[in-house]
Structure formats: structure tokens, C-alpha cells
Amino acid sequence: MHNAVTNDQIADVLDQVADLLEFEAANPFRIRAYRNGSRIARDLTESLATLSADPERQLTDLPGIGKDLAEKMDTLLTTGRLPLLEEIFERVPQSVLSLMRIPGLGPKKASVLYRELGITTLAALKAACEADQVRALKGFGTKTEEAILAGMELAAAAGERIYWADADRIATQLLSHMKSCPTIEQMQMAGSYRRRRETVGDLDLLVDSEDATKVMDHFGRFSEIKSVTGRGETKMSVRLESSLAIDLRVVSTDSFGAALQYFTGSKAHNVRLRGMAKARKLKINEYGVFAGEKKIAGRTESGVYTALELPCFPPELREDREEFDWAANGAMPELVDLSDIRGDLHMHTTATDGKCTLREMVEAAKDRQLQYIAITDHSQRVTMARGLNPDRLRRQWREIDKLRKEVDGITILKGIECDILEKGGLDLPDDVLAEADYVVCSIHYGQNQPRKQITDRMLEAIEHPYTSAIAHPTGRLINRRKPYDVDLEAVLRAAAEHKKLLELNAHPSRLDLDDIGCASARSHGAQVVIATDAHTIVGLDVMRYGVMQARRGGLTKKDVANSRSWDDLKKWLGGRTR
């Protein structure tokens, strides 16, 4: 018996099929269909297993999934395998996929290497390059051979995405460097960085200037650059010491908006947009929107969208998920903004594993214009963090009472991050929880339990009369262990029903509810609370990353609980809190 097949696993298989079909030079549109299917699986707000099992619905309801792909997904769901992939592996060795990961080496060239030299592995390719065999092939030359060898070293580091927050540091440095170039009219970062994806693969800088040469020369003097990997009339590519790639594109004022739209993407969003343009007998490219020969938009980004009778989508939403439907139905969400956030409901102090005192945290929150905060140290089960037992917790609350009298202009809530115990149930007695203003429940132990058990533990915590919120139900650190396995849909349903908040961890290295969970939360009517889980004063500053995640998930001010005043929120939570 195989384990439950996840959307990501299905997406990976479909991607492999697409890669291998490309290698075999299959119909490019068939390849695109598989890639599209992969993206749909990855982005879906619920598990394909759930959707497939629902008698009311079908996989073919998903736009882009037809009869064939639906069948293949079902096969994967029920057997964990895909006969088509196994058939392809009989013709093509799996390891050729690694060849295509080398920058500059696509399916066609990889295929030639395989057919002519029988190369299937990176090691064999390296040997062939060093033996000067590759340059002898038709369509290859010495430059290609050199590029392959250089690319191989790069291949390990390349393709790795970095946190948005890290990309932000580099982007800020770059923009500040470019500012001193006098021939620049305007410039903007585009790409996934502008779309605020939680990780960024490379940076795209778009510049409006009449003197591309000067701009590119100036760009080339950015101190972090290790090598220039390409330079043409209007486009230049470099790689930084950190191996991050940056693309620069120089356009004229006339085209800046169209180029900004184009290079912001996403690719899927743009493909969709181009299709819509075509249906209106318009052509759209990075220079503008054209009716025949006549350019009808391009100077501004909003102009491009207006020409297609579309709203200027916030970049965070440009993923070809639901944004076009929202636009068509006049239901574009007004996304939540950092300035909407009035309170932070999760933070720690020196009482447990925080690095700053209660007073320091309160002062820091005031500095950040927060109207209310909840102090939520760990409960006793978290021994590593010296979690609070009832006595110590009540002592902290008396301290808060004192502080309330000394500090005005901010509401300090008596809270607790109460553990959900391994065997179920909460880590503190009901009479203690009843005295708290705010109780957020977390799982720190027993994270490897089966899905059903984890889900039941969470549901019990949600149904408990004195709890206010449930912490990061899909919480996972990027590049770290896999998240614990939980029926997120059930958690969201219960949270909505029992009026409990769903905590979205704002830290940039977390992919908590990210886009997927947010969309689900919205569809269930569950309220999200964006929280920093700050352990230090500067920890409070990650709130903006949480807001970014929420925006990508299409959440409005109304969906985010801590954009309300505490009085309103308290009312919404009902009689449980004081």
C-alpha cells in the first residue's frame, strides 16, 4: 500500500513527463499541457485526492485539465505510479534530466549529446567536454563546450531560490547603486521579487532610459557582480558572487509600462493575458498593446491592463489562479495592507525563550504604532524553553497588570501559547486558560503522528471553549523538515465554525498558510491572524512579510483579524475572552 499522494508529488511527475517529452521533441503544445497540469496541481487550494473523491465534482472541472490529464492524475492517486512515465523511461534514461538542468543546455542539445555520444550523466558529459568530443558535434562549438563546463559548476548553486527577504536586501543595494546613473528616467524591480513570492529565483531590473549603453556600463560596476553572462543591445545578464542571477532590461519611456507588466509575470498570467488580447484581435508584447500597427498602450502598466478592460492587478495576485475570474465578476479583493495591521498577537519574552523583557517588547510594539499586543510565552510542556506553569504564568500576568498602569497608548493582553499535548488536550488547566485574554494553541511535540491524530488534536483545541487561535497548521520552515501532516480543510472548517483564528506566521523563512492556505481560509470564511511569534524586538518587524503572504493569498482587511481594533476582535471571538 502506498502513502497518500500529494499535489506536489503529482506535479513533480507531470513535470518529469514534460521534461522527457521535450527531450524527445514531442508536440510542444502537448508538453505545455503537462507543464500546465503540473502548475495547476501545485497551486490548487485543496488536495487532488479530496477533489477526486468528491462525487459532486470532477478533476476535469479544473481549467486546463481535460479527460486525459484527469485520468492520469487519478491513476497517480490510486496507484502512486504513472504508466506513461514508465514507458518513457524504457526509451530514455532518467538521468538525462540532469543534463537539461545545465544553463544553456536545453532538450535539443541534450538530445544530440545522447544520440551522438550516448551521454546520459553529468560525469559522462564532463569527460566528453574535456576530451574535446562535444565541440565536434554539429551545432556545438568551443564556446558551447566551455559554457557547459562552466554551467556544470553553476548547476548545483543555480536554480536554488532564496528567501524574498534576502533578495530584498540585494535589490535595495542594487537600486541604490543604479540611482547614481544620470541617464535613468525611471526603474523598477520586476519578476517574482515584485510579485512578492516567498522565494525568489533571480532578480529582474527594468530601466527606462534612452542610453542603454550607459545604463549597462553602470550596471556592470555593481560591486557584487562576479561575471557577466550576456550582453546585447537592451538586455544584460550577470551573476553575483552569491550565484544569484540578475537580468537588466533597458526600454524607452513609451514601453516602460508594457515591459514592467511583461517582466513582472508570472509567465502563466502573461500567457493568459496574451490569449485574451488575441481574442480581441490585439497583440501584446513587452513594447505595448497593438491594434494592427497602432500602439494603443505601453507607457504605463495600468494602461496595458485598461486596454484589455482589466484592472491593474496587484503584482501579488498575478499567478493565473483566480485573478481573472475575480476581474470578470467584479470581485477583485482590496488586499490587506501593512498599515491596516493594528495588533500583534504572538510574542515571547525572557520569561521563556524570548530575548527581551516584557517591558522591552511592549515599548517596541508602541514604537511600531501597534494598538494592542498579546504576550504569549510558551506553556509548561515546552521544557526546553522553560515553559510557564500556572504559577509563573499568573506571576507574569500580575506584572502585566503593573505595566498596564505605567504604559498607556497600548493594550497589553494576557496571553499564552498553550501546547496541544501529544495525547490530545491542552497543557494548562481550564481555570487558568479562562483567565487569559488570548490563547493561541500550538503543536510542538508529536509532530510525526499520523494525519488523523494530528488533525484530531487540533480540532479538539479549536473546539475548546477558552482558546482563541490555532497556530500555523501547515507550519514548516523552507528547506527544513517536512510539515506535519494535517487535514487543513477540516481545521479551516472548524476554525470558521467555532470562530477561532488561524495564525499565519509572518516570519520570512516560514511558508505557513502561504498562498494556498490563505485561499482556503478565505473560501471557508475563516479569519486569519498575522502574527510575528517575535522573540526579540526586531522580531516584531517581520509583520510585513506576513502581510505579503496574506496579500498573495488574496486576503482583504476583513479576512485578517488583527486589522480590527481589539474591542471589535474581542466581540468577534465571543464571550470566551475577557
Add this chain to the structure above:
DNA sequence: GCCGTTTTCGGCCCGACTGTTTTCAGTCG
């Protein structure tokens, strides 16, 4: 392989750059 205001066939986004050619294919975004 998907899809339908060109609806069951015949389309499917578009351009820059590179290296190899000697007029263009492959790769990338």
C-alpha cells in the same frame, strides 16, 4: 493535451540573445 463569441478542428504568446551558421535554431524568460 486542451479548448470553444473563429466550438469537435485547428489553433495554441512573443521577442532578445548566443553561437553556430551563412540565414537560423536553440534557449531563455
